[in-house]
Amino acid sequence: MAAADSPLQQQMHTLYADHHGWLCGWLRKKLGCGHQAADLAQDTFVRVLLKRESPDVRAPRAYLGTIAKGLVADFFRRQDLERSYLDVLASLPEPEVPSPETRAILLEALLAIDAMLDGMKPIVRQAFLLSQLEGLTYEQIAQQLGVTKRTVSNYMCTALEHCYLLAP
Structure with missing residues (x-):
């Protein structure tokens, strides 16, 4: 040294x-x-x-x-x-x-999405996924999660802000 x-x-x-x-x-x-x-x-x-x-x-x-x-x-x-x-x-x-190249790109994207979702609180992640993957409205998400529509809106703002901050 x-x-x-x-x-x-x-x-x-x-x-x-x-x-x-x-x-x-x-x-x-x-x-x-x-x-x-x-x-x-x-x-x-x-x-x-x-x-x-x-x-x-x-x-x-x-x-x-x-x-x-x-x-x-x-x-x-x-x-x-x-x-x-x-x-x-x-x-x-x-x-x-x-193709192998496409598979590598897709896997890299999946891993990035997984890392991004992992950083969210579970309830926020669940609301985000219900909206983005299942296409549910905020009202439907609120009913499913047992919260208000305004709470779902807050969850989505939090999730989108989290995604935005982690985006390259």
Whole structure:
């Protein structure tokens, strides 16, 4: 380590050196795959670096574990989504199967939509999906959810604002 390294760089180096092996092992137990564990361990440390703040050194394993748990949940959700998508593709007649490029684009879009929806409160997400996928009116959504039409309107504003803020 260079003498000119900042205290944050030194702290990150120490955090990585002291806990990378433990994190890889912990993730390997969760995932059953050393390669995926190594990838998610690296992603965990990237998240720590991107925060650009001093990591919680009082409980570094708890800190890293919390970040890694979120990444594991994302990994399994993505895997389930990919599996469902591939099942749908397998059920299509041969002439309707999209090209590999189109499949990759569609999967990327599905993952982006999933990530966007995951950031919404469940009731807001449900109202949004009832509106956008099932074409229900606000009044129909209000009846189905047992809330007022104005509440549905608020849910939709929240959902649309969330989508807008996450849009590239």
